[in-house]
Amino acid sequence: CALPIFGHAIASSPLSKVTHEVRMMSLDNAFDDGEVRDFVARVRRFLALGEAEPVSMTAEDKIDGLSCSLRYEKGVLVGAATRGDGQVGEDVPPHVGRIADLPQKLDGGDVPEVFEVRGEVYMEKSAFAALNAAQEELGGKLFANPRNAAAGSLRQKDAAVTAKRPLRFWACGWGAASNIPGDTQSEVMRQIAEWG
Numbered sequence: 001c002a003l004p005i006f007g008h009a010i011a012s013s014p015l016s017k018v019t020h021e022v023r024m025m026s027l028d029n030a031f032d033d034g035e036v037r038d039f040v041a042r043v044r045r046f047l048a049l050g051e052a053e054p055v056s057m058t059a060e061d062k063i064d065g066l067s068c069s070l071r072y073e074k075g076v077l078v079g080a081a082t083r084g085d086g087q088v089g090e091d092v093p094p095h096v097g098r099i100a101d102l103p104q105k106l107d108g109g110d111v112p113e114v115f116e117v118r119g120e121v122y123m124e125k126s127a128f129a130a131l132n133a134a135q136e137e138l139g140g141k142l143f144a145n146p147r148n149a150a151a152g153s154l155r156q157k158d159a160a161v162t163a164k165r166p167l168r169f170w171a172c173g174w175g176a177a178s179n180i181p182g183d184t185q186s187e188v189m190r191q192i193a194e195w196g
Contacts, residue, residue, distance in 0.1 A: 018081040021176040058185040063170040065122030066151040075111040098163035105182035106195035127166035127188040
């Protein structure tokens with residue numbers, strides 16, 4: 001069966017599949033100087049840069065959650081999908097609409113016609129501990145860790161269950177965009193923050 005293109009008209013059924021317009025890559029980490037040197041060497045090879053040419057980069061905190069892409073058209077949230085395999089994810093718009101710190105509309109007159117904000121849906125450790133305590137009191141299933149709790153909460157068939165879970169969103173990038181509001185990662189991330 002054909003898969004819909006993310007952001008276009010989709011028959012809305014819980015957790016249906018969505019094809020990302022721009023592939024959603026996986027984040028990576030570095031834990032020591034050697035891993036950073038290896039990464040810089042791979043960047044140099046990929047860009048065909050010599051040893052003397054400077055390489056500019058941005059280092060950011062990484063939140064371990066469920067990767068999610070939010071599609072805004074004319075500043076209004078119209079779609080949301082999990083990363084899935086990077087090309088095809090799960091359709092979760094009603095679920096992300098229940099995340100308190102995630103705006104349904106971006107603020108500002110300079111919002112592009114189409115802009116996908118990408119990041120992680122996560123649960124803070126204290127919220128995770130409270131959720132497991134409540135689950136235990138009710139005789140329910142305990143979650144193994146905050147990442148699994150966030151992923152399970154977002155994948156609920158009933159978005160009302162998702163609404164009861166203390167989920168947050170951490171923006172860390174972008175996907176499809178009709179206009180990129182900056183020349184560097186830092187500039188674009190500052191603009192995303194200004195939009196809310």
